Amino acid sequence: MAPLTTYPVLQVENLTMHYTTRKGAVKAVEDVSFSLDKGEALGLVGESGCGKTSVALTLLRLLPENAQFLGGHVYFFRDGSDEAHARRAVGKPVKILLDGQEHQGRLVEVDRSQLVLDARLNGRTQQIKLGRDDIARLGVDLTALSDEEMRPIRWKGISMIFQAAMNSLNPVYKVGDQIIEAMQTHMPIPIPEARERVAQLFQLVGLDRQLMDRYPHEYSGGMKQRAVIAMALACDPDIIIADEPTTALDVIVQDKILREMRQIQKKLNMSMIYISHDIAVIAEVADKVGVMYAGGLVEFGPSEAIFKSPIHPYTKALMSAFPSIKGEKVKLAALPGEPPDLIKPPSGCRFHPRCPYATEICEREVPKFIEHKPKQYAACWNPLM
Amino acid sequence: MALQTQTKTETLVRVENLRMLYPVATGVFARARSFIHAVDDVSFEINRGEIFGLIGESGCGKTTTGKLLVRLIDPTSGHIYLRITQDPSTDSQGEQFVDIATLEGRALKEFRRNAQMIFQDPYESLNPRMTIFDIVSEPLSIHGIGSVYEREERVAELLSLVGLTPPESFLFRYPHELSGGQRQRVAIARAMILNPSFIVADEPTSMLDVSIRTGVMNLMLDLREEFGISYLYITHDLAVARYMCDRIAVMYLGKIVELGPTEEVIQNPLHPYTRALISAVPIPDPTVERQPIEIKGGVSKPIDPPPRCRFYERCPIATERCAQSDHPPLEDKGHGHFVACYEI
Numbered sequence: 001m002a003p004l005t006t007y008p009v010l011q012v013e014n015l016t017m018h019y020t021t022r023k024g025a026v027k028a029v030e031d032v033s034f035s036l037d038k039g040e041a042l043g044l045v046g047e048s049g050c051g052k053t054s055v056a057l058t059l060l061r062l063l064p065e066n067a068q069f070l071g072g073h074v075y076f077f078r079d080g081s082d083e084a085h086a087r088r089a090v091g092k093p094v095k096i097l098l099d100g101q102e103h104q105g106r107l108v109e110v111d112r113s114q115l116v117l118d119a120r121l122n123g124r125t126q127q128i129k130l131g132r133d134d135i136a137r138l139g140v141d142l143t144a145l146s147d148e149e150m151r152p153i154r155w156k157g158i159s160m161i162f163q164a165a166m167n168s169l170n171p172v173y174k175v176g177d178q179i180i181e182a183m184q185t186h187m188p189i190p191i192p193e194a195r196e197r198v199a200q201l202f203q204l205v206g207l208d209r210q211l212m213d214r215y216p217h218e219y220s221g222g223m224k225q226r227a228v229i230a231m232a233l234a235c236d237p238d239i240i241i242a243d244e245p246t247t248a249l250d251v252i253v254q255d256k257i258l259r260e261m262r263q264i265q266k267k268l269n270m271s272m273i274y275i276s277h278d279i280a281v282i283a284e285v286a287d288k289v290g291v292m293y294a295g296g297l298v299e300f301g302p303s304e305a306i307f308k309s310p311i312h313p314y315t316k317a318l319m320s321a322f323p324s325i326k327g328e329k330v331k332l333a334a335l336p337g338e339p340p341d342l343i344k345p346p347s348g349c350r351f352h353p354r355c356p357y358a359t360e361i362c363e364r365e366v367p368k369f370i371e372h373k374p375k376q377y378a379a380c381w382n383p384l385m
Numbered sequence: 386m387a388l389q390t391q392t393k394t395e396t397l398v399r400v401e402n403l404r405m406l407y408p409v410a411t412g413v414f415a416r417a418r419s420f421i422h423a424v425d426d427v428s429f430e431i432n433r434g435e436i437f438g439l440i441g442e443s444g445c446g447k448t449t450t451g452k453l454l455v456r457l458i459d460p461t462s463g464h465i466y467l468r469i470t471q472d473p474s475t476d477s478q479g480e481q482f483v484d485i486a487t488l489e490g491r492a493l494k495e496f497r498r499n500a501q502m503i504f505q506d507p508y509e510s511l512n513p514r515m516t517i518f519d520i521v522s523e524p525l526s527i528h529g530i531g532s533v534y535e536r537e538e539r540v541a542e543l544l545s546l547v548g549l550t551p552p553e554s555f556l557f558r559y560p561h562e563l564s565g566g567q568r569q570r571v572a573i574a575r576a577m578i579l580n581p582s583f584i585v586a587d588e589p590t591s592m593l594d595v596s597i598r599t600g601v602m603n604l605m606l607d608l609r610e611e612f613g614i615s616y617l618y619i620t621h622d623l624a625v626a627r628y629m630c631d632r633i634a635v636m637y638l639g640k641i642v643e644l645g646p647t648e649e650v651i652q653n654p655l656h657p658y659t660r661a662l663i664s665a666v667p668i669p670d671p672t673v674e675r676q677p678i679e680i681k682g683g684v685s686k687p688i689d690p691p692p693r694c695r696f697y698e699r700c701p702i703a704t705e706r707c708a709q710s711d712h713p714p715l716e717d718k719g720h721g722h723f724v725a726c727y728e729i
C-alpha cells in the first residue's frame with residue numbers, strides 16, 4: 001500500500017562551489033540547503049547569474065574543470081530494498097528514514113535481508129542492523145560517490161534538461177535516434193524496444209511518433225523542447241531538473257508545455273526542480289520555492305507562503321518588481337543598484353547594499369539560514385514577519 | 386496611466402495600409418515568386434504623449450513595423466505620416482503631417498532627429514569601441530549641434546536624467562564596462578539627446594533582469610510624463626505591455642487583429658487569438674487557477690498566405706463564411722476597441 005506520509009527524495013545541505021578564474025574565485029554557490037519530497041515540484045528562482053544553474057550542476061556533479069567543490073552534502077533517497085541503490089551506498093555516508101525518524105551514519109554492509117549501519121544514536125556511535133524491507137528510504141550522499149558510481153544516477157536517478165538544450169540537438173541525426181542512443185548508453189536495451197519506448201515518450205510529451213524519423217530543423221522550437229523533455233524521461237528518472245525549460249518559447253507554447261510537464265509529473269509521481277528567472281512561471285508550476293540571490297539561497301518554503309508573505313527583503317523586492325495582467329495595476333518598485341560581482345561579493349549579507357531594511361549587523365555578519373515560520377526558511381537578520 | 390493632463394488628444398503618427406513583403410529565395414536562379422507578408426495592410430495612429438504597444442508572438446511583424454516607422458526600411462506600400470515642424474523656426478502651429486517616405490535633405494534630417502529607435506539587445510546596439518560620451522553625443526555631432534563644451538554639458542545632463550550618476554564616472558567608460566541595465570540606459574540617453582517627439586522601443590527590457598528592468602520601465606514612463614514623448618513600445622510580454630502602454634495592438638502573422646485601450650483589451654479580449662494569448666499568460670500568484678483556451682497548431686510563417694482570415698487554420702470558432710471571405714477588416718466595437726473578426 002502506498003504510504004500516506006511524504007518522503008524526501010533529495011536533501012541538499014550546505015552546498016558550496018566556486019569557479020576559479022584569473023580575476024579570482026567566482027563564489028557562485030554558497031552554503032545552499034533545501035529538500036525535495038517525492039512527487040513534489042520545487043521552483044528555483046532568481047536573476048541571471050545568481051547561481052541557479054550552478055546549483056544544479058554541483059548536485060549532479062557535472063561541473064566544468066575550473067569549478068571547485070568546497071563542501072556540502074547531497075542525499076539522494078530511494079527505496080531501501082532497491083538492490084543497486086543499497087549496494088552503491090556501502091561505505092558511504094547515508095541517511096535512513098525509519099518510522100518517521102532520521103538516522104545518519106555510514107553504511108557498513110548490505111546483505112539480502114539487512115543493512116548494517118554505523119550510526120550515531122543518542123550521541124554514541126553504534127552499529128545497528130535494519131531489515132531491508134523496513135527501510136522506507138535510504139539516502140546516499142552523492143558527493144561521496146566516484147564518477148563511475150555517479151554515472152547511473154544521472155539520467156536514471158536525476159536527469160537534467162539543460163538550459164537551451166533544444167538548441168543542442170545534433171542537426172545531422174534524426175531526433176528519435178538521438179534519444180535511442182542516449183538511452184542505450186545508460187541501460188542495455190535492444191533497438192526495437194528502445195524505438196517503442198521513444199514512441200511512447202513522444203506520445204507522452206505530445207509529439208506525433210512519425211516525428212522520430214525527422215531531423216531537428218524540421219521541428220519548431222516548441223517541438224524541440226518536447227523532444228528534449230522526452231529524452232530526459234527516457235530512463236524513467238526519480239527527479240527531473242528543468243533549467244529554464246520554456247524561456248525561449250512563445251507564451252502559448254510555453255503554457256502548453258508547462259501543463260504537459262505537470263501532467264506527466266503527476267502521472268508518474270515524479271519529483272521536479274524547475275529553474276527559472278520568471279516568478280510567474282514558478283508560481284504556476286511549483287509547490288515549493290527557493291529564491292536565490294548572489295550565489296545564496298535567501299528564502300525557501302511553500303510556494304503560497306513565499307508569494308503571499310515573503311520573509312526575506314529580496315524576495316519581497318522580486319515579487320513587487322513583477323508586473324501582472326491580473327489584479328490592480330500598481331507602480332512597480334525598482335530596486336536600487338545592481339546584483340553584485342560574485343568575485344567580490346558584499347560582506348555579511350550579500351544583499352545589504354541594496355536592502356531597505358539593512359541594519360549595522362547585516363554588513364558584518366552572514367545571516368544564518370533558519371526556519372522563521374513553519375517550513376519557511378530565510379537568511380536574514382531582520383526578517384519580515 | 387493615460388496622460389490625463391493632456392486636454393486634447395492630438396495624433397502624432399498616422400500609419401495607413403502599411404505593407405512590407407520580403408521575397409523568399411526559391412533557388413539560385415529563380416526570381417522570387419513567394420513573399421513573406423511580414424507586415425500586411427496595417428493601419429493605426431499614435432497620439433502625442435501616448436505609449437502605443439505592439440504585441441504578439443515571435444515573427445508576427447513587430448520589429449518590421451517599428452523599423453518602418455523610423456524609416457530604417459522602406460515599405461512595399463502604404464504610408465506613414467508624422468506631424469513635424471517643417472520650418473524649425475516656427476512654433477507648433479506650423480506643424481503638419483508629412484509622408485515620411487517623401488522626406489529629403491533637411492526635412493529628412495529633421496525627421497531623423499524626431500524619430501529614434503531603441504533596440505532589444507543592449508550588448509549589440511552600442512559600438513564597443515566608443516566611449517559612453519562618444520555614443521551619447523554622436524547624434525549631436527551628426528547634426529552639428531552645439532560646441533564641444535555644450536555637448537559635454539548636454540551628455541552629462543542626459544546621463545543624470547537616465548540615472549547614470551555621477552555622469553563623470555560614466556563618460557569615458559566603454560560599453561563592456563557597464564551592466565546590461567546601464568547599457569540600456571545609455572541607449573535611452575542617446576535616443577533622447579536630440580529631444581525626439583517619437584521613440585520606437587523594440588523590446589527594450591526583455592534582456593534585462595527583473596530588478597533592473599523595473600527601473601528602465603519606470604524611467605521611460607517618467608520621460609513620457611516629463612517631455613510628452615510618444616512611444617511605439619514593442620513587447621511580447623503582456624504583463625509589461627499592461628504596465629507600459631495606454632493602448633495596444635495585437636499582431637498575428639502581419640495583421641493587427643485587435644486594437645484598443647490596454648486594460649480593455651487585456652481584461653476583455655474579443656478576438657479568438659487574443660483570448661488564447663491572454664489566457665496563456667502565467668500569473669505570479671500560486672493561488673490563481675487559469676483556464677487556458679486551447680487553439681490548434683502553432684505559428685507558421687506568413688508566406689503567400691491565402692486570401693482569408695490569417696487565423697483561420699487555428700481558429701476554434703471559424704465558420705464557412707471565414708473560409709469564403711477575405712481577411713476581416715478591423716471594426717470598432719465601441720470605445721475605440723477594434724477587432725478583425727467576422728464572428729464577434
Ligand SMILES: Nc1ncnc2c1ncn2[C@@H]1O[C@H](COP(=O)(O)OP(=O)(O)OP(=O)(O)O)[C@@H](O)[C@H]1O
Pocket residue numbers: 019020021026028046047048049050051052053054055064066163277342
Ligand atoms: N565556468 C564558469 N567559470 C567561471 N564563472 C562561471 C562559470 N559558469 C558560471 N559562472 C559564473 O557563476 C555565476 C553563476 O552562474 P549560473 O550560470 O549558475 O547563473 P544562473 O542563475 O543559472 O544564471 P542564468 O539565469 O543567466 O542562467 C555567474 O556569475 C556566472 O558568471
Ligand SMILES: Nc1ncnc2c1ncn2[C@@H]1O[C@H](COP(=O)(O)OP(=O)(O)OP(=O)(O)O)[C@@H](O)[C@H]1O
Pocket residue numbers: 407408421422423441442443444445446447448449450621686687
Ligand atoms: N530582412 C528580412 N528578410 C526576410 N524576412 C524577414 C526579414 N526581417 C523579418 N523577416 C520575416 O518577417 C516576419 C516578421 O519579422 P519581425 O522581425 O518583424 O517579427 P517580430 O514580431 O519582431 O518577431 P520577434 O518577436 O521574434 O522579434 C518573420 O517571418 C521574419 O522571418
Ligand code: SF4
Pocket residue numbers: 312313314349350351352353355356357358359362367379380381382383
Ligand atoms: S540580513 Fe539585513 S541586509 Fe540582508 S536581507 Fe536581511 S535586513 Fe536586508
Ligand code: SF4
Pocket residue numbers: 657658694695696697700701702703704707713725726727728729
Ligand atoms: S474571422 Fe473567422 S477565422 Fe478569423 S478569427 Fe474570426 S472567427 Fe476565426
Ligand SMILES: [Mg+2]
Pocket residue numbers: 052053054163243
Ligand atoms: Mg542558468
Ligand SMILES: [Mg+2]
Pocket residue numbers: 447448449587
Ligand atoms: Mg522583433
